Amino acid sequence: MAEVKLFRGWSSPFSLRVVWALKIKDVQYDTIIEDLSNKSPLLLQYNPVHKKIPVLVHNGKAVAESFVILEYIEETWKHNPFLSEDPHERAAARFWAKFGDEKVLPSIWDAFISEGKEQEEGIVKANENLKYLEEQLKGKRFFGGDHIGFADIALGWLTEYVDVLEEVTSMKLIIEDELPLLSEWRKIFADAPVIKENWPPRDKHITKFQALREASLLKKVPT
Secondary structure, eight states: OOOEEEEEOSSOHHHHHHHHHHHHTTOOOEEEEOOTTSOOHHHHHHOTTTOOSOEEEETTEEEESHHHHHHHHHHHOOSSOOSOSSHHHHHHHHHHHHHIIIIIHHHHHHHHTOOHHHHHHHHHHHHHHHHHHHHHTTTOSBTTBSSOOHHHHHHGGGTHHHHHHHHHHOOOOSOTTTSHHHHHHHHHHHHSHHHHTTOOOHHHHHHHHHHHHHHHHHHHSOO
8 A cells, every 4th residue: 555644734725735635536644744943854854955845755755846746646646637638728727826826825925914005005916816817717616617626726725814814914805796706716615525624723823824924014114
């Protein structure tokens, strides 16, 4: 039987992608929760280049970086596929997954760690990016079509994590009247059993992101 281990953080959205993918594929694995302020020797051994989580170890061989791990899982365990057989659809899924990390996530984070006019401008920029995702959901239940796919897994942090950020700051990012398709997708995705059963504790999330926001705002205060 294959030995599968996942080195992850308890709240990392990048780690959570891998958890979801493994659950969708019904792959049994062991979890090693890493303290990133005191990284284990094994994590440094398995990911000596970036020294980050997540890292998947399959029969002693390590795979790092969340999107690379998702591709590896898809290619290794063929059942319950989350990438289409159509080359264009596969390419589109990869594109929007990358767009989420390179454009959507940074713009939302910039708004989260800002105040006043700067935050308002950040929200406008974030919503411009979110509207691109809204367009991709026209006529579809998920980004992957009728089932959770690669892009859904990659963008899944937009459900619980955005709720937490909104609660900490009282800002509104995904408004149902403005982004109805994305709002509906968030509800459907978050309610899927494989997703719902694997969220980190919300109270711990709130505490963590409150601290992160306070620390970020302090850095911006002139001395």
